[in-house]
Amino acid sequence: MSLPSATLRWESESWNAAAAVRLRELMSAELAPRYAPVEHRRVRAPQPSADEIVVTWIGYAADVPVVTASLRRLPDRHEVKRVFVHADHRGRGLARAALGAVESTARERGVERLWLQTGALQPEARALYAREGWHRVPPYAPYHRNPFSVCFSKFLAPRPGGGADVH
Template identity: 85%
Template sequence: MSLPSSATLRWESENWNAAAPVRLRELMSAELAPRYAPDEHRRVRAPQPSADEIVVTWVAYADDVPVATASLRRLPDRHEVKRVFVHAGHRGRGLARAALRAVESTALGLGIERLWLQTGALQPEARTLYAREGWSRVPPYPPYDRNPYSVCFSKVLTPVPDSSADVS
């Protein structure tokens, strides 16, 4: 399933438990499971987000097919980006970057000044994306600090000036 050049791309805000983001997260889990399978016994899994913790889940649709997703999670002491994923047939088109920016824009609109995220040591493409998009590596924070594969990042959000504003 690859994106035809004529496909119309749109982003929609969805419920965490809606069919499209659930399906994309299932694809993500299926893709990542083999990477960690040899050392699964060493992996400590953090509790999955609940729908009540999710502020927004963004889903990109190519025509009517869900192809990318990312979510913003509210925790008592921070806000996290969760489950950034692009379907394999749609990679290389900037959708992961767009998903991050959608979450960051939502966070800025809510007055959130800093975001956090966790990825895995065996996900070099994710680590590269986050570093390229201005995220700084930080020590693993709870509950990810118990997982030897955790790689964590944080980003201080900077409002983008409104270019339509009158500058005198």
């Protein structure tokens, strides 16, 4: 499988790998101030369990984890979780590359449609998903109870010739 962005070293890791946990902590710390004024109105969905995560992709720059995205398997769908790029590495297409890695993994597993949830106060994320061919859908369970949820879905086209390498 070829991996995105030749300037990074990409690794498939577990949800609980130290690098993945650290990047999710940075993401949470960055988003907390945005949602602080409305925190009392948010309804939080349960966090994924390690057993639900098919893969967590981590991109390393000089052995430092700088980008992540995960694929979650649920009984009725596959979901993209926690797409995040370290602030010092933004503007280089790494979020797009991480999405591509997750989509490729999903295609390899025969997944035809992906889902994701983001927040109303995350315009950068919403813009990225729209640019990458994701379409807004009504919030689905368990996110439908959170008034700040914005959900997307994307049908995955099979790779020509059946190949599934990451772009």
